[in-house]
Amino acid sequence: MKIGQAARQSGVSPKMIRYYESVGLMRPVARHDNAYRDYSDRDVHELRFIRHARTLGFSVADIAALLSLWRDTSRESHEVHQIAAGHLARLDRQIADLQAMADALRELVRCCHNDARPDCPILTGLSGPSALMR
Amino acid sequence: MKIGQAARQSGVSPKMIRYYESVGLMRPVARHDNAYRDYSDRDVHELRFIRHARTLGFSVADIAALLSLWRDTSRESHEVHQIAAGHLARLDRQIADLQAMADALRELVRCCHNDARPDCPILTGLSGPSALMR
DNA sequence: GCTTGACCTTCCAATCATGGGAAGGTCTAT
DNA sequence: ATAGACCTTCCCATGATTGGAAGGTCAAGC
Structure with a gap:
């Protein structure tokens, strides 16, 4: 899935998706041959997590920590x-x-x-x- | 009075005093021969006004409007x-x-x-x- | 007279999350 | 082939504030 669709499904704008990647919040995602970013359902899920956390006012730094705990099922x-x-x-x-x-x-x-x-x-x-x- | 003393008397840092001047909040003040800014008691009074307004959360744009009303005794x-x-x-x-x-x-x-x-x-x-x- | 330290000056950069836009590449439908 | 809807990267702006560099000025003490 390309960035636009991931944006629509997650409620996070393409701009912000790229920004979150650039600051290390999201890991760099797979790319198509034409260099377009390729998102999975799992990525969209993660973007929704980020959006919810932002809605609650968490800083990007806090969200980075929350995400790594979220991914670690033994936290x-x-x-x-x-x-x-x-x-x-x-x-x-x-x-x-x-x-x-x-x-x-x-x-x-x-x-x-x-x-x-x-x-x-x-x-x-x-x-x-x-x-x-x- | 030089900027440091005006800062101490007004509670506004020299940095911010220069910033307020640069964005047109405060009118450019007189200068000594050595280019040092020269502040009057009236200027310090104005700086305190600005500081109080900032304390109440007014934006610099709002304060610009408030200041011009403050100066205009027929507002x-x-x-x-x-x-x-x-x-x-x-x-x-x-x-x-x-x-x-x-x-x-x-x-x-x-x-x-x-x-x-x-x-x-x-x-x-x-x-x-x-x-x-x- | 010279050094030291406390000032002052201007200019540039960073903060934080977000949006705008340019310049250029890619794909699909007509 | 062309239009238009995408995508890419890069730069810039926001608002108030702070930090710092590079350089000028002044007073006191030696």
Whole structure:
């Protein structure tokens, strides 16, 4: 199967399939005589795995580790658990950071008259002694 | 005042100060005879404004707009409000996306034995028919 | 007067995942 | 034979930030 069909079946664009190969996430795949890449159902399966992992926000580096554990049927689940828990912690930290931003901003937005007057607490808050920045 | 002192007083690194100037966020500042940039207290004030806005996650493009409204004392507060509300909406969407990721991942992590056995719901979930991907 | 160290300058590169596009080769159907 | 739908590789851009190289400037201490 050529790259286009593998892309359609896996939901990963041809561009990204080649990229994943170039960074060593996917092993170089077989080639036809005309140098076209040749994908098997197993490859497509692997691409779906990658897509799902990306959907959950795993980095390409994390996915490389997950893939090698996936291929190794004798892995120990705590190795997978560790990677996933680490990423989850990163996600939670990121969410907390964004939440803090959003809360501070929401308060400023709430205070703003939102009319034709020039007076604006949003600008005051941004220029001020960062009382609202915490 | 030279760039280092402006950096210390504003909390913006010299690198970033030059970057903000290069992308047109800050207007080119006066220069000494030796080509060193020369910052005023007003410039430092502006840099702090930028830093606070970055802390709230505003893009450089948004900050450019906010800065020009900040400088224009006859602005109408609804213009500021619109930019801030737009960014807030983006933040909330981003948080919701990350939250969905984290929730799905948390469920997988919760199900994993986290021991020496090879059986692992995290890997199964990632390779599977994406039931847990929603 | 000369060295040392702390500054400053500009320019280039890398990060991360993704997309756009050019230039060129290949296959299939008309 | 030609059109168009593929494929290939290579380069570039994104956004904010950091790192580093190569070189200029200034002050203090010897």
